[in-house]
Amino acid sequence: MKEWEDWISHGPDLEAAGFSNLKELFIVKCSKLVGRLLEHLPSLGRLVIKSCRRLLVSIPRLRRLCRLEIDGCKEIMVRSTxxxxxxxxxxxxxxxSPAILEQFMRGLWQVKDLKIVGCKELTSLCQNGLQLLQNISSLDQLVIEHCPQLLSLAAEEEEEHQQQLLPCRLQYLELRxxxxxxxxxxxxxxxxxxxxxxxxxxPNLISFPEVGLPGS
Incomplete structure (x- = not known):
């Protein structure tokens, strides 16, 4: 659907009837698509948006959404966490940018698996007053991949003041x-x-914590 440019809406009543049972939605390689997602998707549990460079991803009210994947879109907006x-x-x-990441993840306290890929400006998870994971206490797995500017999980000047940089229940950490x-x-x-x-x-990793790794 490379030529798809915009959603075609037939009014809220018809829209509600047409998509009320949709459980999964994949929007992939729609390079001309602009605008925002449909509003009425009450049953949607999985949303995947990839390679839609002009699309402003404004997440609507998706109260059953469990799995979300966004890759290569213009911007991400959440009206209410x-x-x-x-x-x-x-x-x-x-x-x-890290600022967009931080804004998006505010209040996502139920997230258990988080993967961040290709954030080219990310230098740490805690920098310039931003704490990307401060509200995600339920996180079990964290994967950070292909972030070429990442120096450490915490900037050196911030690390001394961060007693709990990562969620306390984290079980799996992957850096790739x-x-x-x-x-x-x-x-x-x-x-x-x-x-x-x-x-x-x-290849440039030269330092583990001074007293080793967690005993577990």
């Missing part, structure tokens, strides 16, 4: 293809639930 309280799996790829990553933070020692750390294609 309460409307995404059902999300438990999120993949965010090719996001333009982050060429500038040089160290892992001392905050890892505070996560007693951590079971697996997977690091690959991080």
């Amino acid at each position: 309460m409307e995404l309280s059902s999300l438990n799996s999120v993949v965010l790829s090719d996001v333009s 293809d982050c060429n500038c990553l040089v160290k892992l933070p001392q905050a890892l020692l505070n996560i007693t639930s951590l079971r697996k750390i997977y690091i690959t294609k991080c």
Whole structure:
């Protein structure tokens, strides 16, 4: 559907009748698509949007949405974080800035699996007053991939003041293809639930926490 440019709406009543039972929606490689998603998708549980460079992703009221994947879109907007309280799996790829990430993830306290890919300006999870994971206390798995400017999970000047940089129930941490990553933070020692750390294609990693890794 490379020539698709806009949603065609036939009025709220017909829209509600037409999509009330839709459970999964994939929008892929619609390079000309602009505008916003349909409003009435009450049964939607999974939403995937990829390679829609002109699309402003404004997440509507999707109270049953459990899985969300957004890759290569113009911008992401959430009208109310309460409307995404059902999300438990999120993949965010090719996001333009850490500020957009931080704004999007506010209030996503039910997310268990989070994957961040290709955020080219991300240097740490805590920088310049932004704390990307401060409200996601339920996070079990965190994957950060292909973030070329990532130096550490916390900026050096911020790390001393962060007692809990990562969620306390985190079990799996994966860092992949982050060429500038040089160290892992001392905050890892505070996560007693951590079971697996997977690091690959991080050629400049030279430092683990001074006293080792968590005993678990």
